[in-house]
């Protein structure tokens with residue numbers, strides 16, 4: 044698994060010291076909570092917020108709920124990126140809306156499955172990529188929160204799934220078309236199945252997910268994106284290219300913030 048050490052992501056960060064004993068590792072969920080709480084510092088009263096999906100984003104939702112209850116935040120409206128997030132945000136007491144009532148979103152906070160050094164992302168291993176991309180594509184500031192296990196030197200670098208949402212109609216035909224797209228990258232395409240009966244996973248939008256696995260780097264990300272999206276039957280894919288404005292990483296050395304504006308070139 045090609046996980047990039049944090050000091051390669053953040054050139055000003057010194058490499059971990061070699062002489063002192065390493066601190067005991069924090070549980071992964073605690074790292075997720077730390078990143079999420081740091082992100083909530085970006086939230087101001089009156090904002091329209093994109094609320095992300097997953098085990099990291101839920102910490103931000105709970106924190107926003109706590110601040111609303113304590114009166115530290117007021118007038119915030121949340122736009123959930125999945126049905127699960129809608130339930131969690133309702134439970135946290137966050138007033139909800141949608142993109143039709145609030146077409147411009149001030150700030151979105153969400154987790155990711157992979158983050159490369161240019162802040163390109165893979166998302167959607169939980170199946171929520173389409174609503175996430177719609178809402179996070181409409182926001183001014185998109186803060187991505189991860190523990191350091193999500194850092195990769197190139198997209199696809201974990202060897203885990205790049206999810207693609209497809210319509211159910213003749214989905215095996217679409218799976219084949221996707222598999223044939225990347226003949227030089229050792230691409231495997233599989234319809235995501237769940238449960239004992241191994242039925243297709245159904246997204247909040249009534250679609251299916253095809254997981255793409257790559258043995259080798261598939262090259263230019265924008266070109267790969269265009270090729271995937273040109274297949275009829277594909278709705279959207281889980282590469283979020285150039286969308287993140289801020290990355291917050293929690294790891295053994297603490298919480299680090301990287302802004303898109305700091306990227307070279």
Ligand SMILES: O=C[C@H](O)[C@H](O)[C@H](O)COP(=O)(O)O
Nearest residue numbers: 097098099154167169170171
């Ligand atoms: O569909 C799921 C979303 O894209 C999640 O944001 C992503 O999978 C990261 O989830 P987690 O924070 O649970 O690792």
